[in-house]
Amino acid sequence: MRKINQWLKKRNVFFMAAGFAVLSAGVSLALFTDGETKANMIRTGKVDITVEETLSGLExxxxxxxxxxxxxxxxxxxxxxxxxxxxxxxxxxxxxxxVTYMNGDGSCSVDGKTWNECSSGTVIRPGENSSPDVREAQWVKMDDGYWYLSEPLETGERAVLCDKVNFRSEVPAGISKDQLSVIAYAEAIQLDNVEVDGESGADAAYAAFRQLKRN
Incomplete structure (x- = not known):
């Protein structure tokens, strides 16, 4: 068994897509490593997002x-x-x-395989450390593998998807450090002037991204 004792926080990336809407994306990569790198940022347009997490030991x-x-x-x-x-x-x-997250009954913890395989239509709640208004919204898993927030995110607001991801302190033999990466990726599209086909909630967000893809 080998002990792994340090996380690496990688980068946030933002970009603008051509066409009728501004798209912003952020990505964070956390893994066990012996080194550390600083974050890089690029911002364009009126929509900017940041993927955030707090790293502590193996959590x-x-x-x-x-x-x-x-x-x-x-x-x-x-x-x-x-x-x-x-x-x-x-x-x-x-x-x-x-992986620990919020559902309708409170805090819930599942193994990573179960989390990755959550089916389309699964509904969970934003974590307790989300902005107060955001805690009333929902995250809905769609058929493209993304979780869509059911309410638009206002400037300065924060929506937590996972409350915690934590590994055991002992890593079995045969598993290398670079296999232990946790990838958090988010995208945002401006609310103004986006056609959502009359949908509401998470379906409206899904329709907005689908419309951008068509353009």
Missing amino acids: QRNIAVSSTGRSPCYVRMRVNVPVVAGTDAEGTEWFTPA
Whole structure:
């Protein structure tokens, strides 16, 4: 067994898509490593977002998207966690972190494989450290693998998708550090002048991104 004791926080990336709407994206990569790198940022247009998390030992807490631009926006987000096979004294086992999030009954924790395979239509709640108004919204998993926020994100607001992602302190033999990356990725599209086909809630956000793709 090997102990891994440091996280690396990678980058946030923002860009503008051509066409009728401004699109902003952010990505964060956290993994166990012996080094550290600073974040890079590029901002364009009226819509800016930041993917945020708090790293502490083997835990990544409050994985969220925040709106830092001048315009309200629809947002969608993914948090992909590793599910890898390692060999311990008893043979091969799956090694994956636990993912904690909010559902209608309160806090819920599942293994990473279950989290990654949440089906389309699954509904969860923004984490407790989301902005107060955002906590009344929902995250809805759609068929493209993204979680869509059911309410537009206003300037300065924050929506937490995962309250916590944490690994065991012992990593089975045969698993390398670069296999333990947790990727958090978010996109935002401006609310103004976007056709949502009469939809509301998370379906409106889904329609907005679908419309951008068609253009």
